[in-house]
Amino acid sequence: MNPITAHRAEIAPSADDLYLYNEGRNTQAYGMLGAHVQDSGGVVFRVWAPNAARVSVVGEFNGWDGNADPLASLGASGVWAGVVGHATPGQLYRFEIFTAEGYRLVKTDPYARECELRPGNASRIAAPGDYLWGDAQWLQERAACDWLHAPMSVYEVHPGSWMRHPDGRLYNWRELAASLVPYARDKGFTHIELLPVTEHPLDESWGYQTTGYFAPSSRFGSPADLKFFIDASHQAGLGVLLDWVPGHFPGDDWALADFDGSALYEHADPRLGLHADWGTRIFNYGRHEVKSFLLSSAHWWLSEYHFDGLRVDAVASMLYLDYSRQPGQWLPNRFGGRENLDAIQFLRELNAMVHGDFPGALTLAEESTAWPMVSRPVWLGGLGFSMKWSMGWMNDSLRYFARDPLYRRWHHNELTFGQMYAYSENFVLPLSHDEVVHGKGSLIGKMPGDDWQRFANLRLLLAWQMTTPGKKLLFMGCEFGQWREWSEQRELDWGLLADGRHAGVQGLVRDLNQLYRAQPALHELDFEPAGFEWIDCHDAEHSVLSWLRRARDGRHVVVVCNFTPQLRQGYRIGVPQTGTYREVFNSDSAHYGGSNAGNGGAVNAYPGEWMRLPASVDLTLPPLACVVLALD
Incomplete structure (x- = not known):
């Protein structure tokens, strides 16, 4: 008997799940696609590859032999599925795909829940089992939280370079739970925001070239280790936000790009599907299965890992068809405009899902244009984000503070102009990683004057941020005045804290956070x-x-x-x-x-x-x- 036929009832998802998936309305497609260990033994594999001529699962369980475990097509859904009885948790696997033209591709699983440690890129069969959470009270209080009027001070962290072992090894999540969590709590922050920890192949991308939309990076340990970190944060009174990247993905030939030999997740036309600045592909938000994929990714991180919200990267690049393009390099929408109508609809559905399914969870848009109503509800015609980064406040403030005080009198409006639009959105005031890399210098390095004046200016900048209306975000290292630009290749310069001036800045940030949280006047009406x-x-x-x-x-x-x-x-x-x-x-x-x-x-x-x-x-x-x- 054909093993595929024998397990037909076991491998086929419900008709409703497949229907919703193909309609772009399955927000939990991770329960259907990917690798799932069966109670009865073996692993069921499912993958969407509608234009493939043949699909097999290859892995450590079959010697990477594409003839050993072929998958069966589930018809018009485009999904292929099969059970491998001798596959076990922890083993590596990929999908072998033969295109309609007869080319052979070997791809990682888009829905993989674990991945091989770089430089390897295979998927790993995740072991079943539930993590025993201890944050029920936190989630209950989060659901009841009036976040519009609550203090919010975010510590933005790249976990691979916050602190390292003396031999250069990365801290794992459990070590970060023992060190980063008490540090952030002691300094008075309300949240930790993690630069993307979805799996990615290149350290230098900081996680922004994501290949594993359901897999936490194996650099820092297992999925259970990440859950332990988030659980520890919640029990310490800290929220955890995930920097999430639905705007683009890398073109690695083993990942999402040209997945079944066709432009499946992206647009085929480079005028729609290629982001030339970043060398990445742009999701086709109008394709229903792609929408289900992205909505399910967001749902996965909030449900499975208890993240408290998503900072959505590069929203401006999603909204505009002509983003970073010259005339003739982009295609207008069906009305002749530059707005990406499919992306707009996707973002609205994303935000409605998050706020509907996860009470108290937040969505924050990194959006740098004058697009209206980014942080207004969908039912009012907005995009539905909870908050939006105020890039205008950041740029004006840093431009002003870089000036010699002798000349600041001529640029007073750089600080006052922000009040002209401060309540048009729910703004976060960001001093983020983007401001301390690529030759921009550290925050203290931007300050004019001698060393005394530089430290005084930095303290003043941090106080300006904390006392100005809007929620707060500060990138790691800025809280103690690191001189060097941030680099993902080394830990922060913690030795600077032996210098009283740097320790003084750190103490100032702690006291500012405590003042901000203790004084209702400094946070209750941030958006009014x-x-x-x-x-x-x-x-x-x-x-x-x-x-x-x-x-x-x-x-x-x-x-x-x-x-x-x-x-x-x-x-x-x-x-x-x-x-x-x-x-x-x-x-x-x-x-x-x-x-x-x-x-x-x-x-x-x-x-x-x-x-x-x-x-x-x-x-x-x-x-x-x-x-x-x-x-x-």
């Missing part, structure tokens, strides 16, 4: 204009800005920033109330390496209208510093 009011945004002559942040109950804090190295005494600003204002933060504190100028811990506000407010205070403004005042 009622949470912000300029006191004075016009003092370009002295390069000073002052503003109010307000909580939902009306309580407020006062923020004043002096962007010059000149100490200013007797600087009067208006405030909303009389009384004693405590100086709850001063970036010039000696604790952080500053000159320790300030206001002696508190100032009194006296009645009398000033700057349209009913009271005023006279302040000492430390050089290149931010002070925050709270009413007793």
Whole structure:
């Protein structure tokens, strides 16, 4: 008896699953495709290859012999399937595909749950078994969380270069659980965001050239090890976000590209399917099975691994058909426009699925254009993301801070302009990995002046970020002022913390995070204009800005920033109330390496209208510093 026929009932998915998959509406296709260990023994393999003439599974269980275990076509679905009774968990495998033209391809499994450690690229049969999670309370609280009004300070991490063993070996997930998790908690962050840890062949891609959309990178251990890390984070009170890459994939001949001899996951026309800048392929979002693949990938990471959200990479490249293309290098949509209508629909379905199936989970868009309503609900006509990175705030801020303070007076608007659009989206203020690589220099390396001024400017930049409306993101190493650019090939320069100036920056970040979380006025109305009011945004002559942040109950804090190295005494600003204002933060504190100028811990506000407010205070403004005042 033909073994394929004997196992027909076992290998065939349900008709409903196949129908939804072919319709682009199967968000859990990982339960159908890939390699699945059977309770009755053996492994069932299924793969979508609609244009293949013949498909076999090859692996360690059959000597990589394509004649040993052929798969059967499941008809118009395009899926091929079969059971291999002698295959066992842990063994490597691939799919051997003969194209309609008779060419032989050997491909990794698009739905593989584990992969071989680089430089190998085979898929690995994942062992069954459930991880025993200990984060039920976390997930329950997440579902009830009012994230719009909650503090969110994200520590962005590349796990392969945060810290390494003395011999250069990477930390595994369990070692990172013992070191990174308590570090991030101690520094006051609310979330850890991982650069892509979906499997990828090239370290230098930082994970952005993904080949395993369901497999965590084998660099850092097993799937259970990653679950242990996320579980430990949740039990420590930290959320974990995954940087996820649905915008493009690499052209490696063993992976998704030309999967069955045809442009299956991508467009055949390079004007639609090739991203020349990155040398990658662009997903065909209009193909139903591709949509099911990507939706299922997102669902997998949130359900199986308990990630708390997805940072979606390169959204702008998905939205525009002419992204990074010259005239004649792109094709318009059916209405003659430049918008990628299929990608728009996919993103809306993605966000609706995440918010519907995973209460409290977040989606964050890296989107750098003026596309409207990125972070507005789908039912209002938006793309449905929870939040969007504010690339405008980042670019304007870094451009301003790189200027010699002598000339900042002429560029005051680079800091004030952001309030013109600050509430058009739910913004995250990012100081990310992209700003400290490729010759851009480290954050402290961008700062002007001598070493004292550079450290003072960096402390001021970090305070500017923390006191400006929007959620926060900071890349690893920036929290202690690393001098060198980030490199994926080495760990951070932890030895710098022996220098009190670097330790001071680290202490400042910890205290800023604690202040941000403790003061409702600094986070509750991040996305609403009622949470912000300029006191004075016009003092370009002295390069000073002052503003109010307000909580939902009306309580407020006062923020004043002096962007010059000149100490200013007797600087009067208006405030909303009389009384004693405590100086709850001063970036010039000696604790952080500053000159320790300030206001002696508190100032009194006296009645009398000033700057349209009913009271005023006279302040000492430390050089290149931010002070925050709270009413007793």
